[in-house]
Amino acid sequence: MRIARCPLLAGGVSAAFALTLGLFAAAPARADTVLSLVAADYGTGPKDTSEIYWRKIADDFHAANPTITVKVQIVNWNDFDTKVQTMVQNRQYPDITEGDYFSNYAQEGLLYKVSDVFSDPSNLMPVFKELGSYNGVQYGLPFTTSARALFYNKAIFAEAGITTPPKTWDEIATDAAKIEAKGKIGFGLPLGPEEAQAETLLWFLGNGGGYQSADGKWVIDSPENVETLKFMTKLVKAGDTEPNPGTKNRTDLFNEFAQGQIGMMNGEVALLPIINSANVLKKGDLGTAAIAGRTGPIDKTLGVCDFVAAFKTDGSKQAAIKKFLDFAFQDKYQLDFVHMYLELPGTTSAAVELAKTDATLAPFVKALPNAVQYPNDPVWAQVKTQIQQIIGTAIGPDPKAVLTTIQQTALKGS
Structure with a gap:
């Protein structure tokens, strides 16, 4: 070392000084802070695994924050x-998770409040705040979301002489009859066990109904919901849907729509890759619009959200977690996820940008601020299963009896 050749080393003080310098020089560099991220995989194989998405963010972040x-x-x-x-x-707590939100971890005091690990909570999609909260405090950061809209086949519409998507139930009935006359299914109505609870809720919302009232009371057999199922029964009996909707799953009808056999149906962004894979609909054939209600397009839709949460672990990583989450939630990364998996953003700023630049996804984005979630109630799992099993039988002469059966299940479990 150059310091070892210094003439001052002849003195004891100088030697001690040199020893101190030597110890200083030999001390290891400060270790990096290491964050563990556990995330759900949205991909279907090695080429689109979520590892690719998160590794890119982690590498970019490390380049900007080397420690x-x-x-x-x-x-x-x-x-x-x-x-x-x-x-x-x-x-063995992860520092950050992305996927389901577990309110019991917040209840146990294991999670950071959003305000402790994110600089701009106001930019998170506010409609999902309650879903990611415990006792009125938000612990989950909405990361990716989805909503429903009306899908329609413009080519089938043109053949049937229809120029615009329906806005009301009466227009659905009129348009579906025209499409049926051309040998196609007018309106796809999936009331089979796969996801009957979603399709049913969308129709209920179109008549001001739903599963619960604003104050959390079960209203499954309300007059509005009964009236809705009477209209749906009328639609089925007129032959304007596929036969026996109670036996048809969402995936079944998604595939038929992609094959050009259905004029219109309620759907979500997950239908888009199915359409692309089928390669039947030509460019410009697909249209999306707000879901039609009894008297006009509904201003609400079913919304689903996956969350990011941060664990306190030993409490020493809070600043690093905050830096990473602020970085990872930038619009460019939110939109990268949209383009990779055709999901919607969890932040308002990214949603606004997406609505400006993607006409196909714009109706979904515009519906997000008024998204309705499934009931946040322990008995919901039991109610949902019963809806999936028997709601198809409500397409008939006595829908109220079926709805009352489900209502009683909800009340018994509450």
């Missing part, structure tokens, strides 16, 4: 809940 490293672990959606629960039980 912080983010280790990414991607978990199959089917195993995500179990994986996180096992980690928590073993006290």
